[in-house]
Amino acid sequence: MSKTGIFYFFIFSALISITSLKAQDTLILDQDDLEEVSKGVNYKFQEKEVEKDNNDQKKNINIDPGTGSWFNNAGPVFKVALIIIGIGIILSLLIWLVSNSGKSNVKNDRAVTILSDEEITEKTMTLDFDQLIKQAEDEGNYAYSLRLLYQWVIRILAENEYIIWKKDKTNHQFLNEIKDQEIKSDFRKITLIFEKYWYGEYPIDVNKYIHEKGKFNNLLKELNERQPG
Template sequence: MLFFAPALITAQDSGNMIIDADTTATVNFLTEDKSANATVPSDTLVAYTPKRFESGFKTKYKGEEFIYELKPQAKTNWQRFLDWLSKVLNDIFSFGNSATNTPAYAIIVRILLGLLLLFVVYLIVKAIVNKEGSFRIFGRSGKKISVQNVTEGDIHQMDFRQLIESTKQKQDYRLGVRYYYLWLLKKLSNREIIDWHWDKTNTDYRYEIKDAGLRKDFEYLSYLYDYSWYGEFPINELAFGKAEKAFLKTINTL
């Protein structure tokens, strides 16, 4: 007992020092029910209200700006064609790491192949854009008859004899060939050989003509008209006389 007295005195002194340092301290003792003394001030209580979403709220977030993982779009046929063309041109004009190792004749051959390929592509694109029954590489294709505001009703009301005489006096032979061609279409329409419409093409009318001989004459007269009007080639009096004779030969049989 004597040996432990200093320790007890020290502990008691220490406890007195702590209590003296904080005179307002209180000691709470836990009971078996730990929640017995656990009280929450009334001013800290918050009423809980469940959050409710508006009806149809998902539709507001279906736009592309809310999609963070966009699926790659499928390439169109035109895009695939451009990719293929780019690859082919790259293969043709690619000379490796050093062009000095490539013979001169190989470079020339590749350049010629590239130019040939570009020309073929030009022809394909031109044919697709035309879509007018026949394919023309140079010059205007213009196969439609709807020039100078010729409508469906006009062709049956026009006096082509008088119009042609007027063009001959003015020496506008190119316009004279045009009037002859429209006159031919009028005669074919009156005979119900073709179904005239201002937006139809020469090829459309050719397929409507059942008689083989008449179809052949129509093809030739269409060539004359296309050559003089759409080709924009100058027509002199002599050339017009030959064209006039060919047109009248067919028109007079209708």
């Protein structure tokens, strides 16, 4: 149910409550009229029965704590005001719950989308790796984050002309293309790390991830600072 629907539902409930109270007032007036009409009528009751009835009424008064309560004795306007306040509190609570539920759904919609190896390879030159890696880290998917970091390194290698990128090349083919021995050595190290956690499926926690990620970041930094050799 939408927020507008909930609002109209409770307004309708309030109108029903007000109508009910008016009906009760009408009933009370009818009873008063009945008592006025019956004043001249003489009813015959035995004295013992009258005393018994009085005693029963006293017992009922003592036993029933609700009789004569402040709410029952309150005027109809005051009752209506209390009902409207109560409805307002309930309505506010429901709107708050609906709003928070909506926020929760938005958060779930923003959960990281896991791309396949084929998708990552085909979109290597266009993916927003920085954003995808951040999302993977927020989800605690550290192996997937290393997968993205590795492909990011391949893109930078291609942009800096250390390799010629083609989607059907293997990682070892890229490694053999690198002429700069220092870059080649660092790329070999992160290749082993990537294959260990991604294909080997070794367990990785946040501490291991931070340690391994540093090696990827160092190579990315070095590639951005150096000229192709």
